[in-house]
Amino acid sequence: MKATGIIVEYNPFHNGHLLHLREAKKQTHADVIIAVMSGSFLQRGEPALLPKWERAQMAIDAGVDLVVELPFHFATQQAAIFANGAIEILGALNVQSIFFGSENGDAHAFSSAAKLMIEQSIPFKAAMRRFLDDKTHSYATAWNAAIHELAPDLTLDLAQPNNILGFHYALAIAEQGKKIEIATMARQNAAYHDANPTHHSIASATAIRTMLLANDWKKAHQYVPHTTFSILQKFRETHSFVSWNDFWPLLKYQLITAPTAQLPSIRGVSEGIENRLQQAALHAINFDEFLAATRTKRYSNSRIKRTALQILAQQTEATAPTQNYIRLLGMSVTGQQYLRQIKKDIALPIISTASKANPALIENDIRATKLYSFAATLENQILRDFHSFPYRKNP
Amino acid sequence: MKATGIIVEYNPFHNGHLLHLREAKKQTHADVIIAVMSGSFLQRGEPALLPKWERAQMAIDAGVDLVVELPFHFATQQAAIFANGAIEILGALNVQSIFFGSENGDAHAFSSAAKLMIEQSIPFKAAMRRFLDDKTHSYATAWNAAIHELAPDLTLDLAQPNNILGFHYALAIAEQGKKIEIATMARQNAAYHDANPTHHSIASATAIRTMLLANDWKKAHQYVPHTTFSILQKFRETHSFVSWNDFWPLLKYQLITAPTAQLPSIRGVSEGIENRLQQAALHAINFDEFLAATRTKRYSNSRIKRTALQILAQQTEATAPTQNYIRLLGMSVTGQQYLRQIKKDIALPIISTASKANPALIENDIRATKLYSFAATLENQILRDFHSFPYRKNP
Incomplete structure (x- = not known):
């Protein structure tokens, strides 16, 4: 079976993600889609709107075959660390390609930028230092300025958030020496931070969270699949969204x-x-x-x-885990088959239930999700993460 | 002027404390009474019912001449450390005697027990280890058993809380080589933990806190001086008691x-x-x-x-302060005169306002009182401790 990896937060899973998922299958001819998903806390330094378990179910119900958790250690860090952790997991799960949305949309641009960075790492670091030392640059703008100084004709705008992530995926693949192809689609309709959706069925996760936090369920409904909507509603019956x-x-x-x-x-x-x-x-x-x-x-x-x-x-x-690992959060029937097929070749430890895992691996993530349970209505979930089994969707 | 030291928590100041204060003056012929008082957190590992500033004012209004804070580092620890910190401060303030309440009531018993402990420290430690190793003793009961093994005819019951403290005061005086006389009175009427006062005007601080937390102001009033009562009432108008x-x-x-x-x-x-x-x-x-x-x-x-x-x-x-210090919380006119008189001979740093103090000294206590301000109604007091001046009572 041919597997394609995607790297997601699904906060929450919406129609744009569904489009992305279908496009990933189509463009890469995948039999299996594997999502590496952040857990309780996300890359922009925020708690997720609702627990990883509900978000994993949304993904599986919408057609993802395997959801594995990106450990907190990687999931809450800048793009380079985030990408390194995710690519290591996808590589261990033997994906043939990864697929991501980007502002650029041209897979080749990412590969060449990554190649350039590896070949020119010393002058890049010197330029980076220079831009940071002038005190007018943030890390992100210094980074973009440095790479464009080395490659003035690079068509990749590395001030765009999804281009940055995509570039780091490509770089991590090259640095880790993984044989993973890159495929990307240009993001349409919903800019990352756009709070006012104009398209009739696609809005950014930011916009959808705003609707949900304002209890505007009718509006939110048109931007998420029915499966997501019912999971959101069920969660909201007894809990508050987390912020x-x-x-x-x-x-x-x-x-x-x-x-x-x-x-x-x-x-x-x-x-x-x-x-x-x-x-x-x-x-x-x-x-x-x-x-x-x-x-x-x-x-x-x-x-x-x-x-x-x-x-x-x-x-x-x-507090860093002693090594990266593969924690299963959800599986379709196809996902279960795929896992059985490749199981003995997986180089990273697989964790199905935290209570049976090596504590040195899992402790930091369990601790992070105990912390997550300090949110207003989650106090009775303090041990949930330790005892839960992956969500399984059977036909 | 002749000064006597007392070591207090005043949580809150009550009629028993007033009796103790008068007895201290009388028995030791003191011109000046100096109280070393715990700050925001107390020796039994609890927050004080109300802030140190209100409690210092209660003390000064009732006749104490000088209130200085026992730093958190000492105030929240077992008797030996607690006593060491307090005696160091009182020694630096040149008191001629200390006065304390005890179950025993005989000053000589404390001095001889302290002398014994210094002379027999090695066999004591061995006995202590033996009693602790048998796993049926708490630290306190092992301690009492060990000392009575060394001195079978000792009349001092070192399982009693105030005897333990008194003994450690005597020991600290001996160990620090201070020339401070010991005076004590037998505690009457209100046992330390007694929640049901029977005497008509004296109840334990525990009992009084229970009345106050139950809003039983009428009952509480008979056990505290008017000055305390009005400070309690004023505090309670805009704040809750802390627990x-x-x-x-x-x-x-x-x-x-x-x-x-x-x-x-x-x-x-x-x-x-x-x-x-x-x-x-x-x-x-x-x-x-x-x-x-x-x-x-x-x-x-x-x-x-x-x-x-x-x-x-x-x-x-x-986080321990680099050395002990004398932080002024309140002063009567006599207290101010006494301080002027001895000021140049005081071996420890004196702190009048934290904002002007050496941060390495005061930081840990400021931090502890910032923490105290996380109590329900004290959030606007987060910087109070840093900027406050000692309470001064002028005629």
Whole structure:
């Protein structure tokens, strides 16, 4: 069976994702679609709207064959680390290609940019340092400026969020020496941050979350599959959707009570950012105020949120899992067949239930999802992640 | 001027304290009474009912001349550390005697027990180890058994809470080589933990807190001076009294999210107690349930609460202040005169306002009181401790 990998957050799964899923199957002639999905917390440093278990079910119900979790360690980090973790998992699951949406839409552009980066890594790093040292660049803009200095005729705009991710997928494939083909489609209709959808059935996840948080179910319904809609409704009957606001008192406590000298041991805390965050926490009365007080040209909203999340989840170098692993969250019948077929060749440990896994592998993710259960209505789910089995869809 | 030291928590200041204060003056012929008072958190591992500033004012209004804060580092620890910190401060403030309430009531018994302990420290430690190793003793009962093995005719019952403290005051005086006389009075009427007062004007602080938390102001009034009563009433108009319940969600978060391997760096966390606490936090829905689930013969309630507090406040060896210091919380006119008179001979740094103090000294206490301001109605006091001046009572 021929497998294609996709890298997703499904926060929540919507019609744009369905289109992407169908296009992935079509363009790559896949028998099996494998989604590596972030768990409780996401790449932009935010908690997911609802638990990974509901989101995995949405994916399987909509046609994904296998959903595996991208560990917190990778899922909540900048593109390079995020991509490295996801590609390692997809490589171990023996996908022949990966498929992703991008602003660019030309697979070749990504491969050549990755090749260039590997061949020119020393001048790239020097240029990067130079742009960062002039203090007017964020990490992302310095990065884009540096690569375009090396390759003035590169057609890939690396200031675009999906192009950045796609580039890092290509780079991770090259660096890990994996034989994985790249396929991409140009994103249409719903720009990543677009809060006002204009297309009749496709809206960005951001826009859909806004509708759901405003309880505008009628509007949200036209942008998500029925399967997603019923999972959302069922969840919402007994729970609230999750947001940073749920964790603000805990973040504030942690920023104020953690000894200042201890904060630099947290991932992403450097250059004195801990002082800025601690000062802002003293005065802010909610997470939005905190963000407004900490954001600068140098520290983007995403960087601040990611750093705040690492502090909240107490992530140090010592908390990293001892190696990457494959945690199953959901499987179709085809997915189960595929897994049986390749099982003995998989180079990474496979985890079906956390309670039976090697704690050194899984502990950090279990801890992160226990933290997630501090959200308003999830307190009875504190052990759910430890005991759950993957969602299985049988015919 | 002749000064006498007392070591207090005043949680809150009541008629028993007033009696003690008058007796201290009388028995020691003191011109000045100096109280070393715990700040936001207390020796039994609990938050104070109301802030140190209100409690310092109660003391000064009732006749204490100088209130200085016992730093968190000492105030929230077992008797030996607690006493060492307090005696160091009183010694630096040049008191001629200390005065304390005890179950025993005979000053000589304390001095001789301290002398014995210094002379017999090696056999004492061996006996102590033996009693602890048999696993049926708590630290406190092992301690009492060991000392009575060495001195079978000792009249001092070291299982009584105030005798234990008094003994440690005497021991600290001897160990620090201070020339401080000991005076004590037998405690009457209100046993330390007695929740049902029988005397017409004296009740234990525990009993009074119970009345106040139940809003039984009429009953509480007969057990506290008018000055205390009006400070309590004024505080209660805009705030709630503080209890462990205010900090339970934060403790639960900290126990669940802190990496297990990191917890043993916290003061008092040893012998695998961290696993017991983390397990209990997963299931408990409030602090009382947590206590009930963690208490054993070996781990008393006080030990658990103290350990929980050190975890909540993230106290490691590295957070200890670089040295002890004298932080002024309140002064009468006499207190101010006394301070001017001895000022140039005081061996410890004096801190009048935290914002002007050496941060390495004061940071840990400021941090602890910021944490205290996470209680229900104190969020606007997060910077109070940093900017406040000592309460001064002028004629």
